[in-house]
Amino acid sequence: MVGLPERARIDFRVLGPLEVTGRDGPVRVPPGRQEVVLAALLMEINRVVGSSHLVDLIWDEEPPDTARTQVQICVSRLRRNLADAGIQASIATKSPGYLMRATDDAIDLHVFNRLVAEARVLAGNGARAEAAERLRSAVALWRGPFLTGIPSDALRARALRIDEDRLNAIETYLDLELELGRHHQLVGEVGRLVHEHPLRERLRGQLMLALYRSGRQAEALEVYRTGRDLLIEELGLTPGDELRSLEAAILGGDAALHELPGQGPIEPAAPVVPSPPPVEQPHQLPADTADFVGRGDLIHAAEEILTGADAWRAMGVVVIVGMPGVGKSTLARHIAHRLGREHFPTGQLYCDLGGTRAVPVETVEVLGRFLRALGIPGPMIPDTLDERAEMYRNLLSQRRVLVVLDDAASEQQIIPLLPGSASCAVLVTSRVRLTALPGAHQLELDILDTAQALELLGRVIGAGRVAKESQAAVALVRTVGGLPLALRIIAARLAARPHWSLASMVHRLANERHRLDELAHGEMTIRASLSLTHDGLDRSARALLRLLSLAEGPSMPGWLAGAAVDDHRPFPSDLLEPLVDVQMLEAVAVEPTGEFRYRFHEIIRVFAREQLVALDDAMVRVAARERMLGGWLAIAEQAHRRIYGGDFTVLHGSAPRWQPPPGYVEQVLADPLEWMDSEHVNLCTAVEQAAAEQLHELCWDLAATLVTLFEARGYHEQWEKSHRQALEATDRAGNLRGTAVLLGSVGTLHISRGQPDRARAVLARAQALFQQLDDRHGLAMCHRDLGLLDRQRGADDAALDSYQQALRGFDLVGDVVGRASVLTQRAHIRMRRGDSAIAHAELEEALDIYRSAGYVGGQAQALRRMAQVLAERGESAQAEQILTDVLAMVRRSGDVIGEGHLLRNLGQVNTELGRFTQAREMYVRGLTVREQVLDHGGAALIRLDLARLMDRIGEPAAAAELLERAIATFQDRSMEPERGQAERLLATLTARR
Structure with a gap:
């Protein structure tokens, strides 16, 4: 890396999550107070940090009486950890607080600042290329937002200022590289940055300039x-002078925009060949274990299989097998992190298959997750296992991806998840030997040997403490049988009780094991450790x-702790710290809010549930479960309201809600659809759990609310599964309203899947139930969907009748968004009948409703339909402007399918305007998407449109080639009307030759 010493000495990394590296690798800093203290000292390295300041950072409000003592304890533990890790840094007590002494190069923040300063000097001396390279090296030090996950509001405020330094460095090297004429290479990078930071005008101007110099004037103006x-929508502001001036210069074709400092004008841009959208590169691995020890021979063997010479001829498959608690998942994650970025740069896929749970994850669901992670929109994912597996193999055929399958149940679960390409590799963990897995290498994981176990123990409780009681330490390792999980649990207990001797722990554990001597050795060891x-x-x-063990999902947000015990404190994750400290829970990830996510080891979950049944009565268990599930419903309900602007186009029930902390909800629902997507596994699991526990009212309400996500992301499989489970619960309970709501939703699912007959039959059943219940809102939703079915089959009169009944129902219950959805759909019939003025007026009403509600998805639908009406009326220029605006909207929302539709529409409109070059560009971009x-x-539809254009501009050979490919696709997919159109045009072209 330019600007770094030959052997970088970075011990502390704060440009991202806090990381500490010692002589033997990563050093674990316990989350919470110790992280806050260390972060504060690092930010003021070689300067005194006052004790009162540290207290304020840890406790934003009302510090306890023991606050200064607790800070002293944190500092003492940090000193010991740094010394044990061999880090050349020290923390001195110096009035009025503490001073951390270390070299500037020991912390990445100081290295970053030095590189930026060096770049400034280079740029001042005219060395633009060297300056840009130095700045890129500085930015490359960042691994995420500054001090990600540190639980301190005051530190987060400081972090925002330092994150701004990173963006300034990026914008500066982009300016330098634009001055060097590298506009072609920068378009993709700057485009991604603008997507991430849409309100930064400097970045937007850089993208406009790069596009303009690349011959893409229309796109520059669209940006x-x-x-x-x-800016108007978010801040109520217009662009600044520089951005407005740049737009004017582009419109006027200002020659100065093509001038490079000291180099004269750049060469004219070559014709544009649109680049494909960026390929998704998923990085799904859970965090590595900071205090990992040993296993060197197994790591070497696995890496040789996965990346060695033979791996280039056939896909490497490694299966790590071993008893519970021996560290299979930990080893797999460690290996995956070692190999990921260097050997598998195009992605790492990960899934916990739940092989040791009562119901393992279905393979078809795993494939759906992987396909979405690889960039396939939900509606494009096929329904069957075989089709998904084929699409998955095709996507991975030209990529180097590592697939990690944790806790596999059987070969049948894994085989469809194997890529077909030797460029990929697979790492599996399982308690059973998967001998029928083709080409797999089995690695047997055994207990830690004494030296490795002692090293692990020393990393947790301190090497000095182990050395002081070396014989007791060896006895302790033998007592836990060398099992890593048991050793970590006991070591964490000792770390929390520094006054306990190791010998006393040996005695306690031996007594507990004697009580459990009827168990198998591995189980007995872990149970004894857990019991103590x-x-x-x-x-x-x-x-x-005990109560948290009721949560079924793969990971838990902190608010579940508050729900479990009905505690409404603003930071319920504080309740979990004692459990994390003793290794009964694992903090596995950091949410965008800075809150941690937690996970049980499955053995600990089973143990906790056994204790729950033994010690807590049924009423306590039922109440806790209802609160936790009610919490999921409460946030999902809020998410729907924020997306649609209220409780519109959704029906709710009377199940009790439990409200998580308002501040947390406000943060996670900054992007409500993204929150639903990130939590969709937990949300679907909550539906399943509610159904199993006969919480039928809560079950149907949550399932129906999740349609907001299912429909937007095309999660048809989860839609069907959740509703099937909920319907079983409402049928058993005789819950007619819940059944009616779910049937209506299933009808919408069948429409989304293109199954009109099934949709009509299910909607008729829902309609009959809603009529029996005199539920006007439910009836309105049924009429709307029945109207859509009639419209799709060309029965316009029947559709208009259904739409009119839907409008009356939505108006009666005050569902304005429901009304707008009917107006948007009905406009299609108005257009078909030549009533474009009425269609336009109704679409304007719908658009006003969507805007007042803040429902962006509805705005995009209404605007696109309005553009079609305008194009039909010959107002193509206005249609083009609207479609361009809608294209920007769908890109911001990540709607790739909508982008493809709009690019095709823009191609059609530009063709009508006689802008054939722009039309061709839009078609090609749409085809690429x-x-x-x-x-x-x-x-194939775009190829048909593009063929018509090519014929029109005098390129019949290119048109014929496009038509031949389109016809083959239409034939494969039984798209007979489109196939007929393409064949007729091809026949016309052939006859002209």
Whole structure:
């Protein structure tokens, strides 16, 4: 890396999550107070940080009386950790607080600042290329937002200022590289940055200039219009002088825009060949273990299989097998992190298959997750296992991806998840030997040997403490049988009790094992460790552990702790700290809010549930479960309201809600659809759990609310599964309204899947139930969907009748968004009948409703339909402007399918305007988008349109080639009307030859 010493000495990394590296690798800093203290000292390295300042950072409000003592304890532990790790840094007590001494190069923040300063000098001396390279090296030090996950509002405020330094460095090297004439290379990078930071005018101007110099004037102006609208919408401001001046210069073709400093004008841009959308590169691995020890021979063997010479001839498959608690998942994650970025740069896929749970994850669901992670929109993912597996193999055929399958149940679960390409590799963990897995290498994972176990123990409780009681330490390792999980649990208990001797722990554990001597050795060891730790917790922590075991999802947000014990404190994750400290829970990730996510080891979950049944009565268990599930419903309900602007186009029930902390909800619902998507596994699991526990009212309400996500992201499989489970619950309970709501939703699902007959039959059943219940809102939703079915089959009169009944119903219950959806759909019939003025007026009403509600998805639908009406009336220029605006909207929302539709519409409109070059560009870009997401039918439609254009501009040979490919696709997909159109045009072209 330019500007760094030959051997970088960075011990502390704060440009991203806080990381500490010692002589033997990563050093674990316990989350919470110790992280805050260390972060504060690092930010003021070689300067005194006052004790009162540290207290304020840890406790934003009302610090306890023992606050200064707790800070002293944190500093003491940090000193010991740094010394044990061999880090050349020290923390001195110096009035009025503490001073961390270390070299500037020991912390990445100081290295970053030095590189930026060096770049400034280079740029001042005219060395632009060297300056840009130095700045890129500085930015490359960043691994995410500054001090990600540190739980301190005051530190986060400081972090925002330092994050701004990173963006300034990026914008500066982009300016330098634009001055060097690298506009072609920068378009993609700057485009991604503008997407991430849409309100930064300097970045937007850089993208406009790069596009303009690359011969893409229309796109440069589109970037300006999008930014202008966004600034007005978000901030009520217009673009600044520089951005407005740049737009004017582009419109006027100002020659100065093509001038490079000291180099004269750049060469004219070559014709544009649109680049494909960026390929998704998923990085799904859970965090590595900071205090990982040993296993060197197994790591070497696995890496040789996955990346060695033989791996280039056949796909490497490694299966790590071993008893519970021996560290299979930990080893797999460690290997995956070692190999990921260097050997598998185009992605790492990960899934916990739940092989040891009562119901393992279905393979078809895993494939759906992987396909979405690889960039395939939900509606484009096929329904069957075989089709998904084929699409998955095709996507991975030209990529180097590592697939990690944790806790596999059987070969049958895994085989469809194997890529077909030798460029990929697979890492599996399982408790059973998967001998029938083709080409797999089995690695047997055994217990830690004494030296490795002692090293692990020393990393947790301190090497000095182990050395002081070396014989007791060896005895302790033998007592836990060398099992890593058991050792970590016991070591965490000792770390929390520094006054306990190791010998006393050996005695305690031996007594507990004797009580459990009827168990198998591995199970006995873990149970003994768990029992000691559980019994040593205070009463409230024990109760929380037991109740949290009711949560079924793969990971847990912190608010679930508050729901479990009905505690409404603003930071309920504080309740979990005692459990994390003793390794009964694992903090596995950091949410965008800075809150941690947590996970049980499955053995600990089973143990906690056994304790729950033994110690807590049924009423306590039922109440806790209802609160946790009610919390999921409460946030999902809020998410729907924020997307649609209220409780519109959704029906709710009377199940009790439990409200998580308002501040947390406000943060996670900044992007409500993204929150639903990120939590969709937990949300669907909550529906399944509610159904199993016969919480039928809550079950149907949550399932129906999740349609907001299912419909937007095309999660048809989850839609069907959740509703099937909920319907079983409402049928058993005789819950007619819940059944009616779910049937209506299933009808919408069948419409989305293109199954009109099934949709009509289910909607008729829902309609009959809603009539029986005199539920006007439910009836309105049924009439709307029945109207859509009639419209799709060409029965316009029947459709208009259904739409009119839907409008009356929505108006009666005050569902304005429901009304707008009917007006938007009905406009299609108005257009078909030549009533474009009425269609336009109704679309304007719908658009006003959507805007007042803040429903962006509805705005995009209404605007696109309005553009079609305008184009039909010959007002193509106005239609083109609207479509351009809608294209920016769908790109911001990540709607790739919508982008493909709009690019095709823009191609059609530009053709009508006689702008054949722009039309061709739009078609080619739309075709690229469609092919990227494997929408072959949509791609064929664009080829047909593009062939018409090529024929029109005098390129019949190119048109014929496009038609031949389109016809083959239409034939494969039974798209007979489109096939007929293409064949007739091809016959016309052939006859002219």
